[in-house]
Amino acid sequence: MRIVIVDDHPLFRAGLRAALESAGDILVVAEVETAAAVTPxxxxxxxxxxxxxxxxxxxxxxxxxxxxVAETPVPILVLTMSDDDGSLLAAIRAGAGGYLVKGAARDEVLHAVRTVAGGGAVFGAQTVPRLTALLAGTAGRGGERVFPELTERECEVLDLLARGLDNRRIARRLFLAEKTVRNHITHIFEKLHVSTRAEAVARARDVGLGADRPTDP
Structure with a gap:
C-alpha cells in the first residue's frame, strides 16, 4: 500500500512513517510539508x-x-491535532474518508489507513458521537456549536458573512455600528486563523453556515 504523508512537522512525519512501514505491507512514497505540494x-x-x-x-x-477529491479519487485520512466540531465537519464535507486525532494508538492508525484505503470510513471513538449529532442535526447548526471558540455574536456575524453580506448590511441586520462589525470580523479572523474574508467564508460554508439563504437586496 502506497502512502503520501502531508504534515509540516518533521519529527511527527518520521514517527508516523516508522509506524506505518513497520506493518510490512505499507510504503510511504512521499512526505509533503505544504498544501501547495500535495496535488503534485x-x-x-x-x-x-x-x-x-x-x-x-x-x-x-x-x-x-x-x-x-475534485481531481483524483485518492482516499484521504485526516490525522490532526484539531479536535473541534468545525474541523471535523469541514473535513467530511471536503471528502475525507476518515478522521483521527493525533495521539491515536498505532493499531488504530493502521486500521484506519487500511479501511479508508479500501473505500471504507473510519472516525476516532471520541469523534463518532459528535459526528452523528452534527450530521443528524441534533446538535444544531449554530456556529457556536461547530466553532466553540467564537462568541454567539461572532457566529452571527460569520453566518451573515457566509450569506454574502457586506459590513454595512451586517451592521443593519444586527443593529450594530459598522466599526463594531469590523471588530467582530477581526476577532473571527484571529480565532479561526484566517487572513482574508474569503477564507472565513469558506470555513463557514464548510460547516453549513450561510447555505441556501438569500442575501439582503
Missing part, C-alpha cells in the same frame, strides 16, 4: 491513500482535501 506529489506518486494534516503553513488541509 499525488500526481507523481499515485498513492493508495493520503494521510492529511489540517494545519499547514501555506493553507488548510481542508482546501487541499477538496482539491484532491
Amino acid at each position: 506529489a499525488v500526481a507523481e506518486h499515485r498513492p493508495d491513500l493520503v494521510v492529511m494534516d489540517l494545519n499547514l503553513p501555506d493553507g488548510s488541509g481542508i482546501e487541499a482535501t477538496r482539491a484532491l
Whole structure:
C-alpha cells in the first residue's frame, strides 16, 4: 500500500512513517510539508491513500482535501491535532474518508489507513458521537456549536458573512455600528486563523453556515 504523508512537522512525519512501514505491507512514497505540494506529489506518486494534516503553513488541509477529491479519487485520512466540531465537519464535507486525532494508538492508525484505503470510513471513538449529532442535526447548526471558540455574536456575524453580506448590511441586520462589525470580523479572523474574508467564508460554508439563504437586496 502506497502512502503520501502531508504534515509540516518533521519529527511527527518520521514517527508516523516508522509506524506505518513497520506493518510490512505499507510504503510511504512521499512526505509533503505544504498544501501547495500535495496535488503534485499525488500526481507523481499515485498513492493508495493520503494521510492529511489540517494545519499547514501555506493553507488548510481542508482546501487541499477538496482539491484532491475534485481531481483524483485518492482516499484521504485526516490525522490532526484539531479536535473541534468545525474541523471535523469541514473535513467530511471536503471528502475525507476518515478522521483521527493525533495521539491515536498505532493499531488504530493502521486500521484506519487500511479501511479508508479500501473505500471504507473510519472516525476516532471520541469523534463518532459528535459526528452523528452534527450530521443528524441534533446538535444544531449554530456556529457556536461547530466553532466553540467564537462568541454567539461572532457566529452571527460569520453566518451573515457566509450569506454574502457586506459590513454595512451586517451592521443593519444586527443593529450594530459598522466599526463594531469590523471588530467582530477581526476577532473571527484571529480565532479561526484566517487572513482574508474569503477564507472565513469558506470555513463557514464548510460547516453549513450561510447555505441556501438569500442575501439582503
